[in-house]
Amino acid sequence: MSATDINEKGTNMHVFVTGASGWIGSATVDELLTAGHRVTGLARSDTSAAAVQAKGAEVLRGDLDDLEALRRGADAADGVVHLANKHDFAHPEVSDAAERAAVETLGEALVGSGRPLVVASGVARLAGDRAATEADPNPAVGPHSMRGGGENRALDFVDQGVRTVIARFAPTVHGSGDSGFVSLITEAARRHGAAAIIGEGSNGWAAVHRTDAARLVRLGLEGAPAGTRMHVTAEDAVPTRDIARAIGDALGVPVTTIEPADAVDHFGFVGPFYAMEMAATSTATRDLLGWQPTGPTLLEDIAAGAYTAARS
Template sequence: MRVFITGASGWIGSAVTDELLANGYQVLGLARSDSSAEALEAKGAEVLRGDLDDLEALRSGASSTDATIHLANKHDWANPAVSNKAEREAVETIGEALAGSNRKFLLASGVAGAVAGRALTENDASPFHGLESPRGGSENRALEYVEQGVGTVSVRFAPTVHGAGDQGFVKFIVDAARANGFSGYVGDGANNWPAVHRSDAARVVRLGLEKAAPGTLLHAIGEQAIPTRTIAEAIGRGLNLPVRSIDPGEATAKLGMIGGFFAMDIPASSALTQQLLGWTPTGPTLVDDLDAGSYFA
């Protein structure tokens, strides 16, 4: 089976590419630079040159392969409208290319802001629909193509897909701690984040490709709820810095764009995903990874 992956050279995408290649798949990876193309070719993937604005490349990748996994994202944190527009256009382009094919279309999504006061489950539909909503409402937009014969499966990743080399949200919090001279949590730090190790997340994607029916929501969640104070304490240990509370009104001033996220209580369950896919997270926990030191090198 030949699989088109956008974002194949990214943090999650490179692990997914390795996971698929190791399990006998062929990978066609979208690459926007020479270095990304070389990295993909070096591991035995084919390369399709193009970027997210090159909708013809997305169309060609999706229509010339047996399945598509969409992981590329502009991640323009200063101007999320840019990322949201690109995300929605990519989903619509891939959805239209796959209409009537019954081929699988897995896309990345998240867990933030969907429910309050309890853990999000795979039975909770996303409340985000429009272009102006988080991720441009891409999950619901992609699911609309199921009716047109597309095998859409949404993979909701924990806000930290962690491991050695991670440059994502936890790295932002570590960098803010360095700049502040203390490791901060927001308020009493009792609000929770879920987490998943990158290797576990990559296996969810492969198993989702193999086993999930069109319209399925999967949760790549290894740990359901880690108090953010526990995360801040591990960062304080790693940097040898004091740990202290940040007033919620100062979260963005002290932590930057990640402040608003780190203040959120976003527990999420993966019980249904584990049952459906026969998947058990086996990678290190987030605190194990922090204590192992790579975030502070």
């Protein structure tokens, strides 16, 4: 199957998007609308609803705990992109339970239809100390595992006539306005007056620019085969020591080294993630969908002030 064949199968769809006003979701809504799709975005607040409407998308009010709203959104759509997540790092069991319930609700609504369900996941903890590939299974199984085992639960629906596609995102989906991990690491450097490297800083983080991520989500929705695991990663492994040095240069602060045991004290909850190996390749994804990233690299974004200029 060629990329052309895949892309031609997904035109003029009505797409239900959860997380439609979020960092990745808002870019995905733009991408889908530009490609000619109709979009309905889940919105939990007046502010989110206004942001979704301003883009030209329709709004369905609700949140991840409103399973009836999720069901209605999926029932009315030709395909679903599930990007929302509570990200309650203080109470992960809450996020995990909500994620599993949402995936099950969306999947059940699509059973027997052949319609696509794109579910967000990540590359963390897939392959230990090497770069993860699309062939690596996700070890998170069951409702009490990471993200509620949502990736594997979503794939269960393939045998029930759902075209499940997993989007495994890099730990940093970067760009100007990002408030994720790199923003938190930058704020720690600002707070301490030094950009810290944990240990040798040899562990690598996969990275992808926000616009490239949104384009790949669209391509997967439009025609990736059922059971596909896409790696939304443009750079396989940016060494965390290079990230720290780039942040130090951008802020004009020195670079220091801290011990892994001090990571939480220095960075907060993001410390253990910053110390993890989260490298991942996307070779199979690119070959399948003809996706080629075109956005700036993570270090280019940092150097351009994506994480520092607005706060200077």
